[in-house]
Amino acid sequence: MIAVTGATGNIGRPLVEILTAAGEAVTAISRNAAELPAGAVHVEADLSDPASLRPAFEGAERLLLLTPGTQFDLPAIVAAAKDAGAERVVLVSSQRVGSRPEEGLGAMEAAVTESGLEWTVLRPGGFASNAYLWAEQIRAERAVAAPFGDVGLPVVDPADIADVAAITLRERGHTGRRYTLTGPAPVSPREQTAAIAAALGEPIEFVEQTRDQALETLSRMWPAEVVEAILKVLGSPNEAERAVSPEIENLTGRPARSFADWARRNTAAFR
Ligand SMILES: NC(=O)c1ccc[n+]([C@@H]2O[C@H](COP(=O)([O-])OP(=O)(O)OC[C@H]3O[C@@H](n4cnc5c(N)ncnc54)[C@H](OP(=O)(O)O)[C@@H]3O)[C@@H](O)[C@H]2O)c1
Numbered sequence: 481m482i483a484v485t486g487a488t489g490n491i492g493r494p495l496v497e498i499l500t501a502a503g504e505a506v507t508a509i510s511r512n513a514a515e516l517p518a519g520a521v522h523v524e525a526d527l528s529d530p531a532s533l534r535p536a537f538e539g540a541e542r543l544l545l546l547t548p549g550t551q552f553d554l555p556a557i558v559a560a561a562k563d564a565g566a567e568r569v570v571l572v573s574s575q576r577v578g579s580r581p582e583e584g585l586g587a588m589e590a591a592v593t594e595s596g597l598e599w600t601v602l603r604p605g606g607f608a609s610n611a612y613l614w615a616e617q618i619r620a621e622r623a624v625a626a627p628f629g630d631v632g633l634p635v636v637d638p639a640d641i642a643d644v645a646a647i648t649l650r651e652r653g654h655t656g657r658r659y660t661l662t663g664p665a666p667v668s669p670r671e672q673t674a675a676i677a678a679a680l681g682e683p684i685e686f687v688e689q690t691r692d693q694a695l696e697t698l699s700r701m702w703p704a705e706v707v708e709a710i711l712k713v714l715g716s717p718n719e720a721e722r723a724v725s726p727e728i729e730n731l732t733g734r735p736a737r738s739f740a741d742w743a744r745r746n747t748a749a750f751r
Pocket residue numbers: 485486487488489490491492509510511512513525526527528546547548549572573574575604605606607610638
């Protein structure tokens with residue numbers, strides 16, 4: 481059996497579908513109840529309360545570990561999984577662990593790499609689904625306000641991360657590996673806006689924000705230090721963050737999905 485945390489999110493939802501379609505028994509874990517494919521059992525548990533996770537992990541020999549934020553006690557979560565009989569863990573980490581070592585995010589990965597479990601680490605770059613942040617403004621005004629309009633990054637489709645997660649959970653040979661996951665080409669916020677407009681079949685105006693305007697907007701959602709870290713990557717990506725990784729194609733045997741593809745599959749959010 482495979483336990484999936486973050487099971488109702490951008491990665492978790494397609495992952496649970498892939499795993500159940502492949503005939504795997506899945507425990508899907510999140511705080512709120514959700515409709516899931518047949519073959520998946522939903523268990524409500526809170527990642528900030530590792531004791532609540534112990535029964536949720538019961539019987540899971542493999543675990544997809546995804547924690548939304550850095551505030552969670554990963555060693556305690558991994559210990560709960562191990563205690564319940566887990567043998568293998570696949571962690572959704574972040575490209576920034578490698579590309580910005582000065583940020584000291586490595587502890588998250590150490591919780592799995594030093595756990596004694598078989599481990600695989602996925603390091604995705606920025607997600608295509610971050611464009612959901614623009615959904616309300618697109619629906620209301622057919623406009624997007626965002627900073628660094630012409631800085632392109634190879635954003636990754638969460639469906640591709642789910643495909644890679646499924647492969648690394650189901651197949652042998654990925655133990656001790658760290659995979660950097662990106663999309664197939666850099667795409668700027670202005671180009672992402674154009675791709676959503678094309679998918680909708682309607683024009684969307686792109687309004688470039690200053691860095692300070694973006695800081696103010698994003699600080700309504702996240703702590704200042706998180707926003708500063710995000711703006712550094714969006715505004716001044718380093719070589720590693722601009723690079724296209726071949727790992728999705730290597731692992732899945734087909735090219736990574738484009739942002740335009742993500743936009744076409746997600747028009748409902750922007751109508
Ligand atoms: N966005 C990016 O650009 C980016 C880049 C690199 C790495 N990442 C990493 O990717 C992950 C986010 O993945 P995602 O986009 O698939 O997530 P998401 O769509 O935000 O979904 C979060 C999932 O976690 C569950 N959840 C939230 N808080 C929880 C809690 N306290 N206890 C148990 N479950 C909880 C949510 O369900 P409930 O709310 O019902 O609990 C939901 O299923 C994070 O680890 C992030 O660091 C993101």
